[in-house]
Structure formats: structure tokens, C-alpha cells
Amino acid sequence: MRTLALMLIAAGLIAGCDEKPQTVGDYRGKTDAKPYEANFGGDKAKWESTLRARNQNQNEYKRVP
Amino acid sequence: MARMKFLCDAERCIECNGCVTACKNEHEVPWGIQRRRVVTLGDGLPGEKSVSVACMHCSDAPCMAVCPTDCFYRTDEGVVLHDKDQCIGCGYCFYACPFGAPQFPQAGNFGIRGKMDKCTFCAGGPEQDGSAEENQKYGRNRLAEGKLPLCAEMCSTKALLAGDADVISEIFRERALHRGKGGELWGWQQAYGKDGAPAPAKQEAKK
Numbered sequence: 001m002r003t004l005a006l007m008l009i010a011a012g013l014i015a016g017c018d019e020k021p022q023t024v025g026d027y028r029g030k031t032d033a034k035p036y037e038a039n040f041g042g043d044k045a046k047w048e049s050t051l052r053a054r055n056q057n058q059n060e061y062k063r064v065p
Numbered sequence: 066m067a068r069m070k071f072l073c074d075a076e077r078c079i080e081c082n083g084c085v086t087a088c089k090n091e092h093e094v095p096w097g098i099q100r101r102r103v104v105t106l107g108d109g110l111p112g113e114k115s116v117s118v119a120c121m122h123c124s125d126a127p128c129m130a131v132c133p134t135d136c137f138y139r140t141d142e143g144v145v146l147h148d149k150d151q152c153i154g155c156g157y158c159f160y161a162c163p164f165g166a167p168q169f170p171q172a173g174n175f176g177i178r179g180k181m182d183k184c185t186f187c188a189g190g191p192e193q194d195g196s197a198e199e200n201q202k203y204g205r206n207r208l209a210e211g212k213l214p215l216c217a218e219m220c221s222t223k224a225l226l227a228g229d230a231d232v233i234s235e236i237f238r239e240r241a242l243h244r245g246k247g248g249e250l251w252g253w254q255q256a257y258g259k260d261g262a263p264a265p266a267k268q269e270a271k272k
Binding site: 031052 | 134138140151190195233
């Protein structure tokens, strides 16, 4: 009985740490396509590697040793 | 996948407004709409700092929380976008946003607000990627072309970084190590204080 009460208290305390979604409702607009569908033929890995390479263009320590 | 974020290095920003111009031109943003702007604090005082501000694509976006028509959505990459066909131009998102990102075009002669416009992280909107309709409503979709936001790519001093949060924070870290200062992100201490210390007092201009 005591264990059950402790478990209930613990569950109640943990519930306070829960993060609730901030949105009032769900998105009600049109569905958007994935960014890799139009120009990368749905190849997500290829799109990601392109972006990763592009990202490193911002790092001059990689561009100019 | 990545969480797309902007990061502005205030040690490098020279207030050239290149990012603002790049954004305006790339998306053919109309007069009166500022998707991005450069804010200078302590202007004219020694140690003034500039920082380029646009939609920060918040992980817990307040605009999303207050929208009465639920027109906002977050992509898998963490970019906060909205459907203009769903927007009623109420302006709640403008009041909720701490960065002043949502912009409203004047739609009529009596100050009527048009549909909200904001930075899209160059990711377009819920129209067919690369279509004329998407371009007209939201601007160019560079992300679908495998490119990063033009504001960051055009930045002359590479103060503004855009991309996967992990990658750009690593670039920033490496940079801070090389120059030996400015490792802390500017604005954090001013906003929250360090170890409970109050924010530094405002410097008065010498007369």
C-alpha cells in the first residue's frame, strides 16, 4: 500500500516535468513537400551531403588553410 | 536531420546590411517589409555591436502557439513556415514574437494589414517547390536547391552563419579559438546576466 502511494506521488511529481506542446491546434494549412523531392529525386542523403558541403563554405579555416 | 538555425557573430558584423539587401533582392520583398534587419546597440559609442536579426526559427515558436488559424508548421529541418492562404493577418504572431520577425504589408488605403510575411530560411512555403506560385508568395526556395539562405552566404565577413545548428556552432567555436576571444555568444550575458550578475549598465555618450 505504501509502495503504491509512493509510486503515485513519484508519478505525480514526474508529470510536472512533462513538456506540453505549445500549439493550440494542429496545422491546418496545405501540406509541404520535403525539400529533397523536387531537385534531388527524393534522395535525402544526397541533399544532406550537399548542404553539409555548402555549410563548410562558411568556414574560412577550412577554405584557406 | 539537422536543426536549421542562424547564428550571428557580433565580433564580425560590420553593419554593412549586405544580408538585408541580399534577402530583399532574392525574394523580391516589397517596400515596407523587412524580413531581416541589422540592429546596432550602443551606436556611436566605443564597443558598439551589430547583430543581424530575422526569424530565429524557434524550437518552441510563440507565433505558432498564438496563431488562431493554426497556419504555422515546422519542417523536419526545424524551419518555421506558414501557409499564407490560411493567414488572416490578425497580427497576434507579431505581438508574440520576441524578435519582431512577422511583417505585415499594408494591403489597403486604410492601414489594413495584409497576410503575414517573414523569413522562410529560404525554404519557400507549402506550394510546389520551385514553382512560380511559391516564389510569388514566399520567395525563392534555395533549401530545395541544396543551397543555404542567401543572407548568410552573401555575408562579407561571414558574421552571419546559417545551417545545421551543430555544424555552425562548431564553425563558430573554431573561429573563437583561433581569434582567442568572443567565444561567448553576444547577447546572452546582456539578457540573462552571468552567474546572476546584473546586465552591464548603459554607457552614456561623452558630450
